[in-house]
Amino acid sequence: MTLSFTPGPTAVPPAVREAMADPQPNPILEDEFTERYEILCDQLAAVYETSHDVVVPGGEGILGLEAAIASLVSPGDRVLCLSNGIYGDGFADFVDSYGGEAELVSAPSDEGFDLEGVESALETAADDDDPFALATMVHCETPTGTLNDLEPVLDSLEDHDVLSVVDAVSSLGGTPVPTDRIDVCLGASQKCFSAPPGLTTAAISDRAWDAMEERDPASLYTNLLPWKDVSDGFPYTHLNANVAGLETAVDLVLEEGLESVFERHEAAAERCRERGAELGLEVYPDPERQSPTVTAFHRPGEAAEIQQRVAEEEAVLLATGLGELEDDILRVGHMGYNAEVEKVDRAMDALEAVLS
Structure with missing residues (x-):
């Protein structure tokens, strides 16, 4: 699945x-x-x-x-x-x-x-x-x-x-x-x-x-x-x-507590961007304005192909951008149930496998 x-x-x-x-x-x-x-x-x-x-x-x-x-x-x-x-x-x-x-x-x-x-x-x-x-x-x-x-x-x-x-x-x-x-x-x-x-x-x-x-x-x-x-x-x-x-x-x-929830989202976002930097991925528009709930990587003209390959080869579903940026942005959602470092690593492992 x-x-x-x-x-x-x-x-x-x-x-x-x-x-x-x-x-x-x-x-x-x-x-x-x-x-x-x-x-x-x-x-x-x-x-x-x-x-x-x-x-x-x-x-x-x-x-x-x-x-x-x-x-x-x-x-x-x-x-x-x-x-x-x-x-x-x-x-x-x-x-x-x-x-x-x-x-x-x-x-x-x-x-x-x-x-x-x-x-x-x-x-x-x-x-x-x-x-x-x-x-x-x-x-x-x-x-x-x-x-x-x-x-x-x-x-x-x-x-x-x-x-x-x-x-x-x-x-x-x-x-x-x-x-x-x-x-x-x-x-x-x-x-x-x-x-x-x-x-x-x-x-x-x-x-x-x-x-x-x-x-x-x-x-x-x-x-x-x-x-x-x-x-x-x-x-x-x-x-x-x-x-x-x-x-x-x-x-x-x-039950978890809001402060803990917010910290968990921040940790997941930080991990996603660290892994992305290791893969040479550039955050769009810059890390200072990125939400702790989603990371957008800038891959002009390549996002749709990468998304398709990650889904087909690694069984992990990522998202592209929308509108004019549809094929320029690859998005990783780390919000809610997925805002955990271990789960982010699973998504980024899949992305790494395709990019390498």
Whole structure:
């Protein structure tokens, strides 16, 4: 069987698979399911390290990104979208699709956010008395392994009283996220939690809830507001086995302790990059901005072939980049269940065998 070392979906530990295989309570009719869901939300708040409400809609992580926009953006609203990669650009596409006006402040994929551009856009909006309704950004831009520094941007947004939406799908549970400074902080089950795809997580501030309540919802499925209070039932039939699996996965994180989990991810990342350096592999864009959850190696024009050979010859699945960098970047996912030095060595042994 092929061993997966991709940056999501990640390998799923036995305890999570077993929990999902158990008989499940009916999510519509049985209080046992509602109680499990509420426990899961409390557990996730501990992982988020937040006092904000946490909700868990049914749907893969992209649902959360779209739902945040659908819930907060009305036609004509201006939205500041920070980007240095594909997922940052994707937020602007969602804004356009819901009738908002996206102002994209872009930076090259091998650089951090354009902080001067962000401040300039905010100042201009204030001077014109045409404020942004919210701003969007990505913490870990997974296709390049870039971990963005959120703090300077959050400082500027707070100064201008602009709501913040952050995609933390590939960082949450693997490295600290400043959730209490973020109005909508999005995660997903299939990354650092090492549960199967199928659930979005969202930590939502009071002022984000207030903003949602002032808008007419564009849809049901991509509307976060019905999840604020599920005491009278869920907006739609929930994914009971997925909730059981994620509850177990989050249990494992909390039992280990967040500090230990973060240290384990750092150690796995360091080992991956050490092995890569021994093989002459260059990290993209540079080690200082690489996430502890994924390493991107720069192999221009060779990534797809190397990935295919590692899978066929060594039964190890790695990932390439996306978009314009698809054949230029080879990615090793060391997040969640795979964030262990011994497992990283298995992946890098396979890569070494092919490259040599």
